[in-house]
Amino acid sequence: MKQVLARFPLIKQYAxxxxxxxxxxxxxxxxxxxxxxxxxxxxxxxxAYEIQAVDSKTALWVARDALKxxxxxxxxxxxxxxxxxxxxxxxxxxxxxxxxxxxSM
Numbered sequence: 366m367k368q369v370l371a372r373f374p375l376i377k378q379y380a381x382x383x384x385x386x387x388x389x390x391x392x393x394x395x396x397x398x399x400x401x402x403x404x405x406x407x408x409x410x411x412x413a414y415e416i417q418a419v420d421s422k423t424a425l426w427v428a429r430d431a432l433k434x435x436x437x438x439x440x441x442x443x444x445x446x447x448x449x450x451x452x453x454x455x456x457x458x459x460x461x462x463x464x465x466x467x468x469s470m
Contacts, residue, residue, distance in 0.1 A: 369398055369405060373412050380428070381421035392427045399435040410435055 372394060379391050395416075399409030413435065417428035 369401070370408070372398065373408065376412060377416060380416045381419055381424040383423050388423050388427060392430050395427065395431045396434050399431070406435060 376391055376395050379387055382388060382391070395409055395413060399406045399413075410432065413428045413431045416424050417432070419425070419428075
């Protein structure tokens with residue numbers, strides 16, 4: 366947990382960097398940290414709001430993109446663990462097992 370918390374200052378520092386891969390990496394890091402659990406999600410959202418206040422187009426892009434995903438996604442430790450996609454995947458796996466070919470003797 367301490368290692369993850371140590372990344373927030375770096376994320377804030379490089380959020381305004383105009384280099385494409387740096388911008389994408391900062392955004393990816395912020396989104397992935399926010400997906401781990403509800404506590405880190407709250408911290409990632411707070412970080413994104415702070416980045417949004419920076420006067421930079423790049424920082425604004427990073428913040429908006431992260432906020433869009435963090436506000437829409439379900440988090441692992443929240444009750445909605447079994448989302449529609451997971452249920453559909455399980456049903457698909459069951460149907461594959463039922464349609465398996467058998468040899469006639």
